[in-house]
Amino acid sequence: MTAKAATITSGKGGVGKTTATANLGVALASAGYRVVCIDGDIGLRNLDVVMGLENRIVYDLVDVIEGRCKLRQALIKDKRLADLYLIPAAQTRDKTAVSPQDMVKLVKDLRTDFDWVLIDSPAGIERGFRNAIAPADLVLIITNPEVSAVRDADRIIGLVEAEEKSPPKLIVNRVKPEMVKRGDMLSTVDILDVLAIDLIGVVPEDDAVTVATNQGSPAVLDARSRAGKAFRDIARRMNGEDVPFESLESKDGFFGRISRIVRPGGAS
Amino acid sequence: MxxxxxxxxxxxxxxxxxxxxxxxxxxxxxxxxxxxxxxxxxxxxxxxxxxxxxxxxxxxxxxxxxxxxxxxxxxxxxxxxxxxxxxxxxLGLALELGRPSAQAREADEPIDTELPGEHAALVHRTLRSGNHIHYAGHVVVVGDVNPGAEIIAGGDVIVWGRLRGVVHAGAGGNEEAVVCALDLAPTQLRIAGQIAVSPERRGAAQPEMARLKDGQLVAEKWIDEHRRKAD
Structure with a gap:
């Protein structure tokens, strides 16, 4: 097996990098792939919390890189899925403890045993970001439908291009379809107009994500969650499947759809 | 020695x-x-x-x-x-060094001097947020200039694409400098010492050229300009 390495990054903080990493990890592992998630946010780790694995940490990323443990020892097995692992970030060190070369080597060592290596990038454009994208075969840029987040995403795309990576793919997270419809929120089209990269997913705002994140149980596991469905679709697209983008307008569910089918004849 | x-x-x-x-x-x-x-x-x-x-x-x-x-x-x-x-x-020898040549000046001090006039930098890609271009001559961009990007040119700035970042033409004080774009909607537009922000867009984007007219920054539709010359 030769794993592909995908880095999830954004520039701006708080747009959902960690949540996306956890959800994509679970989605890929549920689909039968062997997956390892690496928390690249050294000093501010929280991927372990989102995945609900905080209490199992013994060794971390810096321990592996500095040779205090074997790679195998730092791999934390997920409590639900057999093929999902986590390498947590160190809490007590900072980003300078790791170099981009260290990350390349670490991921190289993981490639033989996994199908996917997902790397959760820290916010910002400094060392931690450089570490996170160094080993990436695929860079996923995540943004919210906000001008400031899109601006940072644009900056990040420029930096990724400067590293001569293949063109990054875009995830638009926390879209509120009804606000977009009213013209109060940037639409995916507006965002793509500025960023001009390929879209790989649109994730609707979903309260279930907040609940799931706090419980350490990614929303992908909830079959009814719309955000979970969006992440499952992204995972399929990452593996080359051609999955059509779901229209977010049908948020009002089955009855909403029925009423729309009925309505066109009347006033709309 | x-x-x-x-x-x-x-x-x-x-x-x-x-x-x-x-x-x-x-x-x-x-x-x-x-x-x-x-x-x-x-x-x-x-x-x-x-x-x-x-x-x-x-x-x-x-x-x-x-x-x-x-x-x-x-x-x-x-x-x-x-x-x-x-x-x-x-003996016919010079008594001072005179002005350095245009090439030498560009290498040393990019902007604050007189314009060489003929030199232009061609940028064939989209300028994203955080990208900066500082050049003593003209700047031609084939691609978009996104918000957060900045172009400072001693001469003209031509953008074959959407111009949404900050642009300064005639940065050395050249009031003849112009800014042209297929879609002229910069965050801020400066020519020589004048500064303007784009007005709200009315209707669809059209190619426009901005320049100084009687000390005021004006943007004119390229099509109008073109017709006037044809008449």
Whole structure:
């Protein structure tokens, strides 16, 4: 097996990098792939919390890189899925403890045993970001439908291009379809107009994500969650499947759809 | 060059700083330096910094001939001594270095000087947030200029795409500079000393050209401009 390495990054903080990493990890592992998630946010780790694995940490990323443990020892097995692992970030060190070369080597060592290596990038454009994208075969840029987040995403795309990576793919997270419809929120089209990269997913705002994140149980596991469905679709697209983008307008569910089918004849 | 004879490159040639001491010795060491330099000096234009040394037309003429014999062209003599300066002037030598050439100026000080006029940088990609282009001449972008990107040009700025970042044309004070874009909607537009922000977009994007008209920044539809000229 030769794993592909995908880095999830954004520039701006708080747009959902960690949540996306956890959800994509679970989605890929549920689909039968062997997956390892690496928390690249050294000093501010929280991927372990989102995945609900905080209490199992013994060794971390810096321990592996500095040779205090074997790679195998730092791999934390997920409590639900057999093929999902986590390498947590160190809490007590900072980003300078790791170099981009260290990350390349670490991921190289993981490639033989996994199908996917997902790397959760820290916010910002400094060392931690450089570490996170160094080993990436695929860079996923995540943004919210906000001008400031899109601006940072644009900056990040420029930096990724400067590293001569293949063109990054875009995830638009926390879209509120009804606000977009009213013209109060940037639409995916507006965002793509500025960023001009390929879209790989649109994730609707979903309260279930907040609940799931706090419980350490990614929303992908909830079959009814719309955000979970969006992440499952992204995972399929990452593996080359051609999955059509779901229209977010049908948020009002089955009855909403029925009423729309009925309505066109009347006033709309 | 233990003799204290310093050589440095200036815009169009070499500047040699001639140390103090008896002229015979200094002349010998200068010629020796040129001989030792071999290819480095061959064909070079040399200016001499003589400070307050006093030299007659005969000495300068001799030096020029000696250098010419070594394929070095004595071009200017710098100094404060009035007799030396008039002797040099009689020999047809320059008394100052003059303006460095356009190329040399671009390398050193990109913007605040007069425009070379003809030079342009072609940027064939989209400028994203955080990208900066500073260039003394004109800047041509084939691609978009996104919000957060910045172009500062001594001359004109032409964008074959959407211009949404910050753009400054005529940054050295050239009020003739223009900014053209297929979609002119910069965060901020500056020409020479004038600053403007884009008004709210009315209707669809059209190619426009912004320039200074009676000291005011105006943007005009390219199509209008075109028609007026055709009439």
């Amino acid at each position: 233990s003799s204290g004879l310093a050589v440095k490159g200036v815009g169009d040639g070499l500047l040699m700083h001639v140390p103090e001491g008896p002229w015979d010795e200094v002349l010998a060491s200068l010629l020796q330096t040129v001989d030792d330099g071999g290819e480095f000096f061959r064909g070079a234009r040399v200016a001499l910094q003589l400070d307050d040394r006093e030299l007659g037309a005969a000495d300068l003429g001799h030096l020029r001939d000696q250098l010419a014999g070594r394929e070095v062209n004595l071009w200017a003599v710098l100094g404060t001594s009035q007799p030396t300066r008039s002797a040099a002037a009689d």
